[in-house]
Amino acid sequence: MKFPNLSLRLIITMAISCLAISCAGRNVGESPSEMTLHSLFPTSEQIAEFARHSPIMRDWQRKEEPLFFSGRRIYDYMDGAGELPLSYRFRVLGTAWYQKDDTALEVVIFDMGDSASAFGYYSIYHSPNDRFVQLDHRAKITPGYILVGWKDHYTVVVQTEKDEVEDDLLIQFAKAVMANIKERGEPPDLLRYLPRKDYIENSARYARGKYAFDNAVMFIAEDVFNLKENVEVAAADYHSEASDYRLVLLRYPKPEYAAKASRAFFAKLTESSLEIPADDAMWIVNDKKDKWVGAIIDGQFVGVALRAKDEKVARTALETLRQSLKQPADTDFETQF
Incomplete structure (x- = not known):
């Protein structure tokens, strides 16, 4: 599968590797940031409710509880690419997998500490020639594979495991996540x-x-x-x-x-x-x-x-x-x- 953006390809590669090292991440613990982040991942019940208005979401299920990587433990998830979010005000990321039949999607949410950093990390991954969709703010979409957006102090990534999917599926998953984020946030x-x-x-x-x-x-x-x-x-x-x-x-x-x-x-x-x-x-x-x-x-x-x-x-x-x-x-x- 050929990806047009090498940096985003690295994110996908490391995310898939995360399955093999999931012991390095942890489920929600005592950290207030992790508890808040946990609440942003749509549950299977929320997805079913969302599917009433977005049929493309029908029969999707969250496979397991989210995993969390805080501070410098982000290297367990992203290896050397972790330097980039750490350059901002990164706190913690959460990752969860969703599945329907043989197709899987990963949702990754970065708590970047403030709205400026959330926009900043998002801005690294787009260029004027990319395709954009309007959510709460603009989001960059690599058709069929990846959507990157932001809201409040969170940068949100929705990406496929390997198979190409309809763009609307990426968009609807992003909307489901962002519906759980109450504040809109402002650009820097x-x-x-x-x-x-x-x-x-x-x-x-x-x-x-x-x-x-x-x-x-x-x-x-x-x-x-x-x-x-x-x-x-x-x-x-x-x-x-x-x-x-x-x-x-x-x-x-x-x-x-x-x-x-x-x-x-x-x-x-x-x-x-x-x-x-x-x-x-x-x-x-x-x-x-x-x-x-x-x-x-x-x-x-x-x-x-x-x-x-x-x-x-x-x-x-x-x-x-x-x-x-x-x-x-x-x-x-x-x-x-």
Whole structure:
């Protein structure tokens, strides 16, 4: 079976492996997070009730009680891929299998600690060219195999064991889970500060920590942005008549942290110790790959332009970002995430 998304294929591989190591997970215990998570998995009775309005759910049964993997025990479920949710504010994941005849589905629910992290982890696994369905928020669907969505502080994955299924089955299972999640949750506030002009729909991403930054934004071997210091990162892709480019916005706890990060990034790109003229100055350099990179500092924010065709495109992008920092978008911008 060929999967179009390698990262999601890894999730499926590790999830199936979980059957063989189920002793590493545990059923609901004393943890309040696990008890809450347990209540979100639809029971066989709830599925039967759901099937009254969604016939495709008819005769599906939950095979067994959910298993839980908390904190760093997520590696027992996802191996090295566990670094990604841990880069956010991951608490615990639960997994349960559902079956009808010879077809099986797995539901995985990640308690990510807050809504921003739930969106962030979801955002890693989609791109503008993917197919989306509207649930409480948008969800990405790989037709026949996987649905990834989020609600409140939970990221939800519904995936097949091996056989292709109807898309509506994935959607209805996701709806059944999300019906048990009472709060809707909001996307990260930081996304409002990204410009709307020329924004490529469904390209917004949100990251916390170095590992998520490397996967969502760009890979830099060194932690030049000092991402361990409670830094939030939003990124999105843009298309103008002149060039495609990416904007990245980092929010630091203190302005001095932002200034230090911008200087470190400049030094990394130029391989020099040259000082930026002023902390609020804009700088733009060629990245030696025929693309232009630049940055601005605005208080506790660092704004970065990547992949610009020339210096003019980078400058215009950064000026647009500076304006957006002064006038952030309304919440209706969420409809484009």
